Amino acid sequence: MTIPLANDDLESASESKYLVNSLLNGLAVLECFSKEESVLTISQIAEKLEVNRSSAFRLIYTLESAGYIRKLPNKTYTLNSKVMKLGFNVLSNQDIIELSRPILRNLRDQTAAACNLAVLEDTELVYINHIDAIGPFTSTVKIGTRWPAHATVMGQLLLSALPVEEVKRRYKHFKEWKQYSELTPYHLPSLLNRLDYVRTQKIMMSWGHFLKGVAVCTAPIYRQRDGKMVAVISISCPMNTFSKVYFEDFIQNIVMNAAEELSSVVF
Structure with a gap:
């Protein structure tokens, strides 16, 4: 099956050489399933794609092997949870980013410091939201910045939520112990x-x-439905912005309050 190219999506027909038709065909199989038709046979999928059963079977077999389709006992197929997980992870991150914006702005206004939201990805800390500080301090952090999780308090906080065996697995072959x-x-x-x-x-x-x-203060964000730590919120500023005593006795309470506020709306 060859999916027609939309003229609006390409600057010229010559760019079609970059498209991977087999990938498009696989995605087309996933799109065959719907709320009304959540279970389909090979014949039904072949008919929807306008291909023969052999071609449909190869596509289905590949998707099943990758975990995106599940075969049922009566020789029918349905989407596997891996498909839903992909979409859920994206939507969850979008939700927490959106929810964090006013809280990060308020935290920035209270402290004048740069404020961040970050998540754990394998052995890296990844920043998914950032609000610049008030004043001359320029943070090196941008959305998408990655740092070694083991070396930062934000990353360590996220790693601490993992089972010990999972930490061992992630760092089994890790060599960047700078x-x-x-x-x-x-x-x-x-x-x-x-x-x-x-x-x-x-x-x-x-x-x-x-x-x-640079001084940093970070607190965990917990998901309401299962109490799982899903992110961390933090502020960062030059160490001469506050005294260490003030930072530890006052700033940490503001950060903790912001974390609790965000946790209360993350489901």
Whole structure:
């Protein structure tokens, strides 16, 4: 099956050489399923795609092997949970980003510091929202910035929510144990030891431990339906912005309140 190319989607017909028809055909199979027709036979899928049964079977077999389609006992097929998981992950991130905007702005207004929202991706901390500081301080963080999770208090907080065996799996072949300060874990045992400490903390602070001269305060965001930590919120500013005592006694409470506010609306 060859899916017709939409003229509006291409600047010229010559660009069609970049399209992977087999991928388009696979996506077309997924689009055959709907709320009204959640279970289909090979013949029904072949008819919808206007291809023969052999071609339909190869597409279905590939998608089944990849976990996107599930075969039922009566030789019919339905979408597997992996499809829903993909869409749910995207929508969930979009929801939390949207929900975080006014909370991050308010946090920035209260502290004048740069404010961030980040998630864990394998062994990396990924920033998914950012609000610039008030004043001359320019944060190096942008949306999409990635940092080694083990070396940052934000990443350590997210890693602390994982089972120990999952942390071991992710770092089994990890080799980028760069030292940023005396508190940076330098191998897996030291990371596990650090995470044991982090699990006892409600909030984490860094006083120049990752970026020199930069103070960070971060708190966890929990999903309401299962209590799972899904993100962290943080502020960052030059260490001379506040005294360390003020940062620890006052700023951390503001960050914790913002985290609790965001957690209360994340489902």
